[in-house]
Amino acid sequence: MSSNPMQNNVRPSKKMTSITHHIAVQISLAKAKVYLKTDLLLFILLNAGWVYMKELEVIGNFDFLGRNRSFYSETGHIGELCYRVFSTDGKMLMSVDFFTVFFRITVFVAILFAMQMIGLLLSLPVVFGKARRTLRPIREIAEKADELNRLAFSEDKFRLIEDAIENADPEGTINFNDRDLLGIEQAVNHLIERLQDSYRQQARFVNDASHELRTPIAVIRGYADMLERWGRTDEKVLDESILAISNEVENMNRLVEQLLFLARGDSGKTVLQKENILLNELMKEIYEESFMIDEEHPYKFRDASELITIEADRTLLKQAVRILVDNAAKYTNKNDEIILGVGRTDDDRPYMMVQDTGIGMTQNDVEHMFERFYRADEARSFQGTGLGLSIAKWIVDRHGGHFEVVSRTELGTRIMIVLS
Structure with a gap:
């Protein structure tokens, strides 16, 4: 059974669009939960603040532990709900209407939450756009992978790739002269360019290291020859040669340590202990x-x-x-x-x-x-x-x-x- 090419082309985009919608909805739900928790906390604080200010107004001070408090309605109807404060000996210090302020605070917080939800709904396109931009690289990778999956290479194309690589100029680039293989051609040429740069850097590093080591080796050899010829009988030549050889060995040791540090670093063996x-x-x-x-x-x-x-x-x-x-x-x-x-x-x-x-x-x-x-x-x-x-x-x-x-x-x- 043959597949529809158009369906194959749109499948990755449809999947990524579905994921984008899902992420946007999850972000919006998370914001809604934050709004709900914040508004509930605001509701509690507003009621507590009214209670505090009312006691200061009626009684003259606020004593959290030294008084008893209750909410009471004589008829049991919430519209007649009162806030009462008693002293520790049972004396009523205050009885004021509570339902009115409770109702107003409830309406205020409800309106605030509704406005937040409206703002959240209006911002959905923006959230969706951000999610889509964030997932754009993944969408492109998915589309490229799907394109490679649908690309049917014939035996001729495989032979074309093989011949081009075998006959490639080490200092040049590869050209398949085939539109279907353009992506592979660019990737291979990029890899070749990186390999060439790495080889040139390595060759330069080895040449420079050899040049830097050649001088101290030549100095050591020269003083060794002096020791062999005159060092046994001339104490001045002996001291001068020993000192010079010691200095050059120290320089070589420093150079080799630095080369080893860079070599270990380039190979990834030097790990930072942060x-x-x-x-x-x-x-x-x-x-x-x-x-x-x-x-x-x-x-x-x-x-x-x-x-x-x-x-x-x-x-x-x-x-x-x-x-x-x-x-x-x-x-x-x-x-x-x-x-x-x-x-x-x-x-x-x-x-x-x-x-x-x-x-x-x-x-x-x-x-x-x-x-x-x-x-x-x-x-x-x-x-x-x-x-x-x-x-x-x-x-x-x-x-x-x-x-x-x-x-x-x-x-x-x-x-x-x-x-x-």
């Missing part, structure tokens, strides 16, 4: 440590006017800030000031700041400063691997934050880590 931390306290701790470690620069701390609490990995976030502080100390002249700060931006986002008066950077250097192994020309005379800022960016990215950098050559640099 907790609630006080940002002021973290920055004050980094400031005090910098003040003790670095005796060549005066440090200043600018605290926020409030306590700022965020959810973050304390260890990794501290590592990111320490990288910025170490760079500031490295590129700032002796006795020049370095400022650490914490606060909130104009749009109320928390930030941590490191500001120096060092050599600064050009705009081009700022645009590339977080790339792996990138080092500005002015910075090449200073010792470093070019990976520190890449690690800091990885950490900040995983916290959903970003950097704001202002730098001028010969004036200094201000870097802010802005968090969400």
Whole structure:
């Protein structure tokens, strides 16, 4: 039995429309329940308020525990309902009509609830529209899935896909030249583009790492040759070689640790251990440590006017800030000031700041400063691997934050880590 193509085309839309109606009705019912509970509470509060004000008016004060109260009708008719108050010895202190105010409060709350229901009914199209916009991506996915389900591939189309993939240019794209396969063609080309980008990044990373490791290895080899030739007899050459080899090994160890950190991060093996931390306290701790470690620069701390609490990995976030502080100390002249700060931006986002008066950077250097192994020309005379800022960016990215950098050559640099 054959199916009607038109029915197949509208089936997902009909299902999604039904779901949209259901969601809109559920939202409206939830609002109606909230209105009902709120109005009942208002009804009780209005009656209680009238009772309180009436006792103040007639008796002169209100004593909740020291009096007995009752609602009474001599004929049993609700229209003659009275509110009575007695002292603890049985003396009647007040007897006033209650039905009139009860009736008025009831009518007022009923009218309010009716107006709320009318407003709710009038807002149904708006609620339905919001639900439809929210479900639009799901509707599109359902329609695409239904379209793929109804698409009958012939053997020729399968062979066309197979031949195009087998004969594809590694540096190019795939073209099936078939309208029915346009969606698959775009998806495959997008995948190829991502694979090519990943391969280029990996190749660049390996080449840069090899280049950075080549220099210390060459230095170690050179001093090893010196030791072999003259180190046994020349004590000066021996001491110089041992010191140089030790320094290069330390540099290589630092480089390898940074490479491993980035490799673990890229592979998803570094998991953030988030907790609630006080940002002021973290920055004050980094400031005090910098003040003790670095005796060549005066440090200043600018605290926020409030306590700022965020959810973050304390260890990794501290590592990111320490990288910025170490760079500031490295590129700032002796006795020049370095400022650490914490606060909130104009749009109320928390930030941590490191500001120096060092050599600064050009705009081009700022645009590339977080790339792996990138080092500005002015910075090449200073010792470093070019990976520190890449690690800091990885950490900040995983916290959903970003950097704001202002730098001028010969004036200094201000870097802010802005968090969400």
